[in-house]
Amino acid sequence: MLNIVKVAEPEDIKKFKKKHKPQNWDDFTPEIKSGIKKNILENEQTVNGTQLCVYCERKISTENSHVEHVRPKALHKFPNLFDKYENMVVSCDLKNTCGNYKGSEYDEKFIHPIENDPADFMTYNFATGKIVNKNDSLKERVDYTCEILNLNGCRELIEARKTILIQLNSSVDEGAGFIDYVEEFYSLTEAYKSEVLNI
Numbered sequence: 741m742l743n744i745v746k747v748a749e750p751e752d753i754k755k756f757k758k759k760h761k762p763q764n765w766d767d768f769t770p771e772i773k774s775g776i777k778k779n780i781l782e783n784e785q786t787v788n789g790t791q792l793c794v795y796c797e798r799k800i801s802t803e804n805s806h807v808e809h810v811r812p813k814a815l816h817k818f819p820n821l822f823d824k825y826e827n828m829v830v831s832c833d834l835k836n837t838c839g840n841y842k843g844s845e846y847d848e849k850f851i852h853p854i855e856n857d858p859a860d861f862m863t864y865n866f867a868t869g870k871i872v873n874k875n876d877s878l879k880e881r882v883d884y885t886c887e888i889l890n891l892n893g894c895r896e897l898i899e900a901r902k903t904i905l906i907q908l909n910s911s912v913d914e915g916a917g918f919i920d921y922v923e924e925f926y927s928l929t930e931a932y933k934s935e936v937l938n939i
């Protein structure tokens with residue numbers, strides 16, 4: 741999961757809210773939603789030149805992603821946060837992980853990508869490609885977060901991380917610089933650098 745540093749809310753979105761006083765997320769026009777997404781992707785979720793899903797860190801674009809309310813905007817959760825820019829990130833559109841999988845599930849155990857630095861909580865098992873807690877006291881929060889996003893249960897995701905790990909391992913053996921070319925899975929690459937390569 742990425743750690744998101746929010747930038748200021750764009751003026752056109754502020755103006756839209758002031759003028760139209762939206763009452764729920766459906767009152768935002770497709771153009772405004774798309775502007776929000778583009779702004780977040782470009783300014784908050786571009787890592788080494790590549791736009792990544794906040795949760796799974798796969799490569800995304802405005803075409804295959806959606807605005808994700810970290811604290812769900814569902815009526816029984818946090819309906820007042822539907823228009824709060826500080827609560828918005830961008831998730832991939834895959835059905836079996838991330839924002840779509842999470843739906844309106846949430847409690848305060850969730851590792852919040854804006855309020856927490858996920859790297860303080862999570863690292864990886866470099867053999868299995870699965871996310872693991874950094875220490876036992878964090879297990880409950882890491883397990884809950886991975887469970888509601890399905891970050892350890894999605895086979896394609898695990899296989900994709902393992903493919904990167906195989907390439908990283910062979911790159912190290914051969915002295916090649918593959919690590920500089922990894923586009924997806926930023927936190928995996930960073931954990932590998934610090935824990936395996938000690939750099």
Ligand SMILES: [Zn+2]
Binds near residue numbers: 794795833
């Ligand atoms: Zn994702």
